[in-house]
Amino acid sequence: MKEYIHKALPKQFETIIGNIQNVSYPARQGATSEVVFLHTDQGKYVCKRSSLPQYKTWLLEEAKAMKELNTDTSLPIPTFYDYMEEEDNSYLLMSMEEGVPLREALLAVKTNEEQVKLIQSFGEKLKKLHETSLPPEWEHQISWLDIQLKKAAYNLQHYEVDGNPQLLDSLLEQKPRAIPQTLIHGDCTIDNVLVVDNSVETFIDLSGVAYGDPRYDVALAIRSFIYDKSLLNAFYKGYTLLRLSKEEFDYFDGGLYEFF
Template identity: 65%
Template sequence: MWVENMNYDNRNVANEVTMVKNTKNQSIPEKFKKIIGNVLQTSYPKRQGATSEVQFFHAEQGNYVCKCSSLPKYRSWLLKEAKVMQELNAKTALSIPTYLDFEEDENNSYLLMSMEPGIPLREALIVAKTVEEKKNLIHSFGTKLRTVHETDPPLKWKQQACWLDMQLKRAAYNLNNYEVDGNQQLLEKLILNKPETIPQTLIHGDCTIDNVLVTDNQVHTFIDLSETAFGDPRYDIALAIRSFLFDKELLDAFYTGYRLQQITNEEFNYFDGGLYEFF
């Protein structure tokens, strides 16, 4: 079992710090430029993630995020995120960025969305000065995740096949076609030892402390939505608690906010140390 240390970065590097410069010329679709209008400044993540390059545009009429992916695998993820955002914006009241546009050319895919205020939970936990502040942040994380799992998903999402079965098929495909952390032995173990079936809910699908934003000392906004689906809520819980699994105070604070259920060690290992290794 591998559990990340909260003080270090993991695979999903978030945009907690930016380097800002003046700019007028950006290599983004012309349609995006018309939506954004007059750009005053452009900022970039201090560290870019592996799946897309991100730019933040600070314009006269607001702030915007542009994500750009070039590899086929990540272009498909970006298209999926665009479709997910459109549906969730239209059919739920979840706190997520607003979808604005999606464009493709021969080499790249681009997603434009609103830039929401806040810093990633990981960063907020690092700068928190007391244990009580950290507990309050994690409690709000649990509370906010509960709102996701209690939100009714778009109707057509409910009509899809079993999420876990689909994920195992995707895991096999990823193993055969991409570089992943998992291996054939682990995949066979996951297929043979599927956990007991529970009711599916709307899930974030990559619910780490990097993919939620904090404002006013409360988790408020979910970002990076390409894996959002009608799926197994235990997967979200496993990824949510992976950074503080062995900190009883923080773990208790999370479950006090979440309230819906707790996962076993076996379930945590299946989802975080198992299935997640293929994505």
């Protein structure tokens, strides 16, 4: 299977990346794709492949977002090289960035202080992303949350999701008070940021990038350490822009996220 991925790369990628010397794989694959690291005579590249219809749509969204953010911002994200659709699979070619996912980095460090430092840097990095200004065409008046609720209803009908009709109804009825929208990552878990030298440096997995509700990013960012006071405080020490109430956290993490 592993052999197959890099042997079946789109031909047009070869002219960009040069000769492949060897390939390797991330310690953990994501849920929507297969990623292969390509070590070539010209450098290191990542090919991300998705096969299911929903995930192919997301890969296209990721390609578009990466390309636009490369041009319009100086955010620390991979460089977009190419995108290609074939009959069964879609492929995204991008730069291979240094570092390991924050989840891995947290497991590798030995002390609580080191974990605290990592999480604080995560908060700081997310603050920078939320403060990144966007070209005017990104900033629209439509509520991101309303769009997500429509997508949630579509996903519930068409795909296998963890959410159910009752949960969707309660999300529609109990929308949190609106706050100003910002640039958001859209899937800001500890799997989707890379750590270099004990600090979160790079955002990856960009299909959810949007002008949207920053509370969604915060909820997904803190979901894996929500019950660890010292880590939670470290996150907010770095982030500083807002703090989620319990209701807001539940709305976005246990609620909306269940449909994606």
